[in-house]
Amino acid sequence: MPVKTFHPSLSGLLAAGLLLPALAAAQDKAAANKKLYCWNENGQRKCADSLPPEAMAAAREEISISSGMRTGEVQRALTxxxxxxxxxxxxxxxxxxxxxxxxxxxxxxxxxxxxxxxxxxxxxxxxxxxxxxxxxxxxxxxxxxxxxxxxxxxxxxxxxxxxxxxxxxxxxxxxxxxxxxxxxxxxxxxxxxxxxxxxxxxxxxxxxxxxxxxxxxxxxxxxxxxxxxxxx
Structure with missing residues (x-):
């Protein structure tokens, strides 16, 4: 039985060529938007890329992972x-x-x-x-x-x-x-x-x-x- 060989069409190659840069740009944008959260807990400064539930009410800084610059600040919840x-x-x-x-x-x-x-x-x-x-x-x-x-x-x-x-x-x-x-x-x-x-x-x-x-x-x-x- 003869083996079938897959030959990608020209349109498929073009679509893949256009899609890869778009995917790469989306990944770069997502990476650029990632944040680092820093807060004080029991007198110690803690930082993480996601905020744990126990720190939701704490005052915190938001820092861009890509640039290292502070991008925002959230005041602690009022008692x-x-x-x-x-x-x-x-x-x-x-x-x-x-x-x-x-x-x-x-x-x-x-x-x-x-x-x-x-x-x-x-x-x-x-x-x-x-x-x-x-x-x-x-x-x-x-x-x-x-x-x-x-x-x-x-x-x-x-x-x-x-x-x-x-x-x-x-x-x-x-x-x-x-x-x-x-x-x-x-x-x-x-x-x-x-x-x-x-x-x-x-x-x-x-x-x-x-x-x-x-x-x-x-x-x-x-x-x-x-x-x-x-x-x-």
Missing amino acids: DEERAAQAEEETRRRMESLAAETRRRTDQAMLTSFQTEDELRRVFAERVNLVDNSINTSRYNVSSLREGLVTLLRTAGERELAGKPIPEKLATDIRTRHTQLRYNTALQASFERQRAELDVEIDDILRRYRELRASDAPGTRAGIDLPPAPRQ
């Missing part, structure tokens, strides 16, 4: 406490924005918009309630954080008295709780200061309002006395 602090900071900024908007509205409106003091006081009700709620929340947070810190310190003290080492996690929790307590204490003081300043601001605007109403009373305009009406 629950840090997310709470971030939310409190956003609340503080919203309060400041609301205060500025209320001042602008008050300056523009005043006499033309409010017929009585009660109407004017209602403009400040939202700010007063917001600041009061923030003060109560910050007081609760400070009290809770202080109690938690006392508990952690007591645990650390008992271990020292027993001659046992203090675990790193316990020491970290103490430092973190102390930082949070200082931040929330300062935040509480800021809210209480805002509340006192708000009282002064309200009293000042009410005083100005009364003066404007008095100058706009019948018989006067802009502080100038008008002549009495002629007798009938």
Whole structure:
């Protein structure tokens, strides 16, 4: 039986000749895009071409394997406490924005918009309630954080008295709780200061309002006395 010999066609050879450079270019591109991830773990720097699950929340650098240059950086994931602090900071900024908007509205409106003091006081009700709620929340947070810190310190003290080492996690929790307590204490003081300043601001605007109403009373305009009406 005769043996068949395979003869590649010209079109096949051309296709293979075109395909090989394309495959080589794709491989070069994939190699150029490969990254090296570097992060700190227990005080040691580690690097790998793939990120293990335990390092997903860690801060890390991304380095190009082909060039050795740093191509990116990822911040570590926020803890629950840090997310709470971030939310409190956003609340503080919203309060400041609301205060500025209320001042602008008050300056523009005043006499033309409010017929009585009660109407004017209602403009400040939202700010007063917001600041009061923030003060109560910050007081609760400070009290809770202080109690938690006392508990952690007591645990650390008992271990020292027993001659046992203090675990790193316990020491970290103490430092973190102390930082949070200082931040929330300062935040509480800021809210209480805002509340006192708000009282002064309200009293000042009410005083100005009364003066404007008095100058706009019948018989006067802009502080100038008008002549009495002629007798009938």
